Amino acid sequence: MSNRRTFFKAAGATFLGAAAVSRAGAALLPEAVVQTSAATQLPPPPPNGRPYQPIVTLNGWSLPWRVKDGVKEFHLVAEPVVREIAPGMTANLWGYNGSSPGPTIEAVEGDRIRIFVTNKLPEVTSVHWHGILLPSGMDGVSGLTQPPIQVGKTFVYEFVLQRAGTFMYHPHADEMVQMAMGMMGLFIVHPKDPRQFKVDRDFGFILNAYDIAPGSATPQVNTMLDFNLWTWNSRAFPGIDPFVARTGDRVRIRVGNLTMTNHPIHMHGPHFEVTGTDGGWVPKSARWPEVTTDIGVGQMRAIEFDAVAGDWAIHCHKSHHTMNAMGHGVPTMIGVDHRDIARKISNLVPDYMVMGERGMHDMAEMEMPIPDNTLPMMTGTGPFGPVGMGGMFSVVKVRDDLARGDYKDPGWYRHPAGTLATEYTSEAPALPAAPRASAPPSDAGTLQVRKPSGHANH
Numbered sequence: 001m002s003n004r005r006t007f008f009k010a011a012g013a014t015f016l017g018a019a020a021v022s023r024a025g026a027a028l029l030p031e032a033v034v035q036t037s038a039a040t041q042l043p044p045p046p047p048n049g050r051p052y053q054p055i056v057t058l059n060g061w062s063l064p065w066r067v068k069d070g071v072k073e074f075h076l077v078a079e080p081v082v083r084e085i086a087p088g089m090t091a092n093l094w095g096y097n098g099s100s101p102g103p104t105i106e107a108v109e110g111d112r113i114r115i116f117v118t119n120k121l122p123e124v125t126s127v128h129w130h131g132i133l134l135p136s137g138m139d140g141v142s143g144l145t146q147p148p149i150q151v152g153k154t155f156v157y158e159f160v161l162q163r164a165g166t167f168m169y170h171p172h173a174d175e176m177v178q179m180a181m182g183m184m185g186l187f188i189v190h191p192k193d194p195r196q197f198k199v200d201r202d203f204g205f206i207l208n209a210y211d212i213a214p215g216s217a218t219p220q221v222n223t224m225l226d227f228n229l230w231t232w233n234s235r236a237f238p239g240i241d242p243f244v245a246r247t248g249d250r251v252r253i254r255v256g257n258l259t260m261t262n263h264p265i266h267m268h269g270p271h272f273e274v275t276g277t278d279g280g281w282v283p284k285s286a287r288w289p290e291v292t293t294d295i296g297v298g299q300m301r302a303i304e305f306d307a308v309a310g311d312w313a314i315h316c317h318k319s320h321h322t323m324n325a326m327g328h329g330v331p332t333m334i335g336v337d338h339r340d341i342a343r344k345i346s347n348l349v350p351d352y353m354v355m356g357e358r359g360m361h362d363m364a365e366m367e368m369p370i371p372d373n374t375l376p377m378m379t380g381t382g383p384f385g386p387v388g389m390g391g392m393f394s395v396v397k398v399r400d401d402l403a404r405g406d407y408k409d410p411g412w413y414r415h416p417a418g419t420l421a422t423e424y425t426s427e428a429p430a431l432p433a434a435p436r437a438s439a440p441p442s443d444a445g446t447l448q449v450r451k452p453s454g455h456a457n458h
């Protein structure tokens with residue numbers, strides 16, 4: 001433990017000085033830097049005259065390295081971690097260097113890298129470098145290309161990065177359990193020429209999911225499909241940081257999917273282009289425009305757009321994936337008038353609450369008793385009230401007046417005058433009379449306007 005230190009403060013962005021890396025250079029193994037905060041940490045600047053634009057890992061961080069004999073050396077430690085999923089809930093996960101997901105590994109096309117992996121889990125593990133072309137013996141599939149890394153042992157992987165792109169790493173040993181416990185990370189290979197694929201802001205995160213019973217903290221690892229926490233980098237809204245950009249910035253968001261299902265990621269506002277896939281960068285002429293892009297299991301996508309001022313929702317379009325744990329297993333009550341039965345039950349169970357008879361929006365506002373360490377099914381408050389979202393949801397916050405490296409949450413958007421939807425309070429326009437129900441339609445081709453009924457108060 002003596003060679004492990006927390007370099008970063010608990011909150012806010014901190015740069016890791018080059019001095020900290022070189023001091024570790026004296027040790028036999030590179031220092032295993034640890035980060036336990038779930039706040040987005042700005043990445044360390046590249047220290048070795050191989051400039052690239054580092055990515056910003058959403059609610060995550062990038063792993064520092066040292067250079068020894070021309071080789072970039074990293075040290076990952078597989079170990080149990082405690083992760084705050086969102087304020088009010090922490091989970092007992094497995095990850096790397098204090099966090100789940102583990103730190104983002106960033107290097108440059110052409111680099112020779114050496115990654116030490118120390119196993120501090122209670123069982124064997126290995127690391128597979130997902131998407132990277134390397135010597136087969138470095139591929140990290142336990143049993144197939146290497147023996148598993150025994151508890152307490154360190155393995156070393158070494159290879160040359162041949163292609164730029166967005167990749168991932170995860171275990172290939174007991175992977176159902178180890179990935180259900182949160183073991184994964186991003187692996188970004190930057191192009192050799194920093195002008196290639198250049199953008200102003202470059203974000204990355206991994207789609208992951210957990211099944212953690214309300215009131216508990218450890219994932220149920222045998223779950224195949226019925227997860228109840230849908231997360232980005234092991235965070236659920238409102239615990240997911242915003243994507244902050246300046247008006248006109250070219251923004252890239254890289255997304256990898258290590259859940260058990262696909263996620264159609266939808267962004268409001270500016271249209272985006274899919275510029276990267278698992279296979280690498282899409283040539284300019286072949287990029288395609290979308291507002292929702294489906295990301296299959298094991299896939300990676302990079303999207304890019306020109307930022308337009310506003311607060312733009314970005315979320316998975318499977319609506320269950322923007323719900324937290326309490327949204328599952330609730331019966332549908334729309335249209336059921338159970339006032340009478342509710343009164344009777346309330347006499348027996350004082351906390352009893354009727355749920356969802358007019359839809360479930362009310363549940364975003366109400367305070368209902370839930371077990372400790374459990375997120376309400378949908379939370380998050382915006383400038384106009386409850387957002388009614390959880391899970392895989394965040395906000396792209398674009399402002400005119402941000403500095404180049406400013407990623408601080410700028411607060412809520414101030415809508416210019418005349419650009420905000422508001423209640424209509426003038427006199428209602430006259431509507432044509434409703435056709436009488438008994439009268440047969442005089443002409444099948446005539447448009448019929450149905451007047452709303454049963455809304456006496458509107």
Ligand SMILES: [Cu+2]
Nearest residue numbers: 263316318321
């Ligand atoms: Cu989804």
